[in-house]
Amino acid sequence: ITINGKANLAGGKCGALKTAVPxxxxxxxxxxxxxxxxxxxxxxxxxxxxxxxxxxxxxxxxxxxxxxxxxxxxxxxxxxxxxxxxxxxxxxxxxxxxxxxxxxxxxxxxxxxxxxxxxxxxxxxxxxxxxxxxxxxxxxxxxSPVETSFTECSNPGSDGTLYTEAKATTKMYVATTTGAESTSRALFLSNREMGNTTSGSEREAPFSANGPIVPFEASRPSRITYYSRTDAVPSESLKVDYGSLFALISRGESGLNVSNVIGVFFGTKIMHGSNFGSAVDEAVYLKRLVTIDNYPILSRWYKVDIKIQWVNHTYSVSIDDLIVTTEQTFQGDDVDGIRLSTYRSVDVWFDEIYVGFDNSLNFQCPITLRTGTSTQAPVQRHWSFEEVHGEGNLGYTAYNVMTRHYNFLDTQGSIAFDGQGQVNDNQDIKLQYKDGDYPLTQGLIHAGALVYLTNSLRSGKTPLDQSKTRVSDQGLWSGVKDGPGGAGDGRQFWYTEYNFESDLSPTLNGGVAACSSQDLNRWRFEGIVFHYTNLSDLVFGEPGPFYVERPKVLFNAPTGQYVMWAVMDREKRDLALSAIATSPYEDGPFLFRRSFYPDGNQTRDQVIFVNDEGQPLLGRTYYQTVEFLLPQAIMQPVWESAKNRDGSINYRNSYHRAVYDPGYDNFNDIYLQRWRKEDIAYEVQCVDRLNSSKVRTPKSGEYNDDGDVCNDPSERKVIIGQGVPVVTSMFI
Known part of the structure; x- marks a missing residue:
């Protein structure tokens, strides 16, 4: 019964509320x-x-x-x-x-x-x-049982009754659990299709039509990341297509005129879709989604990344950093909220939800199709023509212009300007291609650019129960655990430069990206491990911005660090420096250490490797014009070859010139470490002052009560070496 179109509730609201109570x-x-x-x-x-x-x-x-x-x-x-x-x-x-x-x-x-x-x-x-x-x-x-609570009222029903039913039966709260990133809590949603009547008997109840909506201002986020874990409900999750839906929504300006822009469904299947119906229980909405995985694992955290290109209205989806779909189209001008919905009887967890800009620079790991593998690595540039031959040179040997001289000799029978002038610039390097020593090609994955890593946090296979046995040293099959050092451990890592111009901040203008794979078919994104904004010219102090080419990474066992070498330059391509960065983890972040010329020369191509003796080596190619000055022989005593401005003899410099060592001109020489004897394994001898044949050799870190290695004054200390470990280079 209504009054002026409104319900008459004068007697009070009567009814029963059924809800899941933790x-x-x-x-x-x-x-x-x-x-x-x-x-x-x-x-x-x-x-x-x-x-x-x-x-x-x-x-x-x-x-x-x-x-x-x-x-x-x-x-x-x-x-x-x-x-x-x-x-x-x-x-x-x-x-x-x-x-x-x-x-x-x-x-x-x-x-x-x-x-x-x-x-x-x-x-x-x-x-x-x-x-x-x-x-x-x-x-x-x-x-969380479904409980019924009744409201007291004095409405006898003479004015009519108003019946209401709550359809959003999904419960939601932050619960204690082992989170996706080892956190102690996560967002928990639970829904049941079974409820209790007033008499206490069970009956099937309608599942929730909508889940909670988290609103925010209308915007265009370029990356959405979250973790999800789905648990089946014992004796209840028996129907097909139970699960949860994470959807980006556009609610419109009036009320809740909801439109799902992009969504990912987790449950009996993993699916994705765009611009499907807004009601979770819509009869056909699951049919509008595309299946990614028909057999997902329950009670396991999955990481989901949705990257959106608003310019061309496409999106991509990655599961556990593996690309599963790209260039999917959608319609919509913006989004202003996310909806977390449950479907049928299910328990679902959400953790670490992020909606914002893409700080991964919109990088995408290689995609392998039947037609080949495509990458986002930039065009590979090598030594340019100008770098090899010099600016303004045509690549041929240049001669000085000949000048005709007249004298008293008879010129009859001679040919004027016969031959060629004196060599001005000798060019004995010939390039095969007009752009340099190699053609300009799109960056691809080559075997030399890969590094195989084992026994690390990211090299172990994370999905369990895939490989169970291995052949032991005795030739018997034995069970092996998954993870680092276990079955299937080891991944090929690919590090590549990535040039990118951000419209948000210059600190996001490019960097070094990393991907890894176990089969060279599916590539997992390891992150932007190094950003160009951290580069500096430590040789000339030239201004940037800088970038790197051909990064190479190796693991240095003595220091427990991953070491990256790369060619560093700027837009002018006039530096060709070497840059070094280190990190305790293979997926970064790498810390910039130095830019320099290891051998005093520019380079465009270099490689680092470890030889059979376990010695790390650096191989480089470079072009260098060497000029020789041949002065007239002069007799001069070496002891006065160097003099001060006032004409007095500088004996110190004279000695260095007379007794020359190549280390004087090698700014990479470990002379300081060699002076400390750190290039020799640690060995200290304590010799008895009264009996020199009595020698004691303490271990590294062994001290007496006075904090000394040897007992003074009864013993004298003889240092053989102080390397712990032995130092062989300043940079590795």
Whole structure:
């Protein structure tokens, strides 16, 4: 009954609200030993055993999945064992026995419950005798039963009644769990299709039509990242297509005129789609989604990345950093919220939800198709024509212009300007291509650019139970764990330069990206491990911006660091420096260490590798014009070859010129470490001053009570070497 089109609620709102309420409970795991004269089926035995537990302790729930096993028959008596779980609320409003218990109090209460079970031993329930019942263990947890609450009102119904029903039965709260990034909590959503009527009987209830919406200002995010874990509900998640939907939505300006722009579904399948219906229970909305994986793993965290290109209205989806679909079209001008929806009976967790700009520079790992592999590596540039031959040179040897001289000799019979002038610029290098020593080509994956890494955090295979055996040294098959050092450990890592211009910040203008693979077919994104904004010219102090070419990475076992070498330059391509960066992890971030010329020469191509002796080596190619100056021979004593401005002899410089060592001109020489004897393994001898044949050799880090290595004054110290470990280079 309405008044002016509105419901008459003068008598008050009457009704019942059904909702899933989280309850803290304690679960008692119990064994019941029974005997009977004749065999019964397992379901009947379980029913009778649970009836004994129900009448004895009256728990809130009994695990109906308990299993009864008839394991033997002795003297015409059948013996059976029942495993059951009894659940009690721990709230003082419902059960004061278990309210706010600590460990000691819980044990005392359980002992009291055990005494009740012992008191009822010997009970005969339908010719089944209870011989023994034992509470084996217990556990505190949280459940969410659907409960009904009634509202009191004085409306007798004479003015009519108003019936309302809440359809959003999904519960949502932050619960304790092992999060995706080892956090202690995550967002938990749970939905059930089974509820209780007012009489206490179970019935199938409609699943939620919509999930919670998290609104934000209308914007164009370029990357959305989140983690999701789906758990099936025992005895309930039996229907097809149960799961959860993460959707980017556009709600419109009036009310909740919701439009799903892009969404990813996790459950019995992993699917994605765009511009599908807004109601989760829409009859055909799942049919509008495209399947990514038909057999996902339950109770496992998945990482999801959605990258959006708003210019051409396309998006891509990555699962666990592996690209699963690209260049999918959608319609929409912006998004202003996300919806987390559940579908049928399911428990789902969400963690680390990020909506914002793409700080991965919109990089995409290689994609392998039947037609080949495509990458986002830039065009590979080599030595240019100008760098090899000099600016303004045509690539040919240049001669000075000949000048004709006149003298008293008769020129009859001679040819004017016969021959060629004196060589001005000799060019003996010939380039095969007009752009340099190699043609300009799009960057591809070559074997020389890959590095195989093992026993690291990212090299181990993360999906479990894929490889179970290996051949041991004895030739026998044995089980091997997954992960670092286990079955399937080892990945090929590909590091590549990536040139990118960001419209957000110059700090995002390019960097070094990393991808890894175990089969050279599917490539996992490891991240932007180094950004160009961290580069500096430490030789000339020239301004940037800078970039790198051909990064190479190796693991340095003595220092436990991953070392990156790359060619560093700027837009003018006039530096051709070497840059070094290090990181304790293969997926970065790498810390810039130095830019320099290792051998004093520019380079465009270099490689680092470890030889058979375990020595790291650097191989480089370079072009260098060498000029020789041949002065006239002069007799001069070496002891006065160097003089000061006032004409006096500089004996120090004269000595260095007379006794020359190549290390004087090698700014990479480890002269300081060699002076400290750090290039020799640690060995210190303590020689007795009275008996020189008495020598003691302490270990590294061994000191006496005074904090000295040798006992002074009875011993003198002789240093053989101080390398811990031995230093062979300044840069590795």
């Amino acid at each position: 309850r803290d409970v304690i679960e008692l795991y119990t064994e019941v030993y029974m005997t009977m004269l004749s065999p019964l089926n397992d379901e009947r035995i379980a029913y009778l055993g649970l009836q004994y537990l129900q009448e004895s302790l009256q728990p809130v729930f009994l695990n109906t999945n308990s299993f009864a096993s008839q394991n033997e028959t002795v003297n015409n008596t059948v013996h059976a064992l029942l495993f059951a779980t009894m659940t009690f609320y721990t709230s003082d409003e419902v059960n004061a026995d278990f309210a706010w218990l600590n460990q000691t109090q819980a044990n005392k209460t359980i002992d009291r419950y055990q005494a009740v079970l012992n008191k009822n031993l010997g009970a005969n329930i339908a010719e089944v005798f209870i011989v023994d019942a034992t509470i084996k263990s217990y556990d505190f947890t949280t459940i």
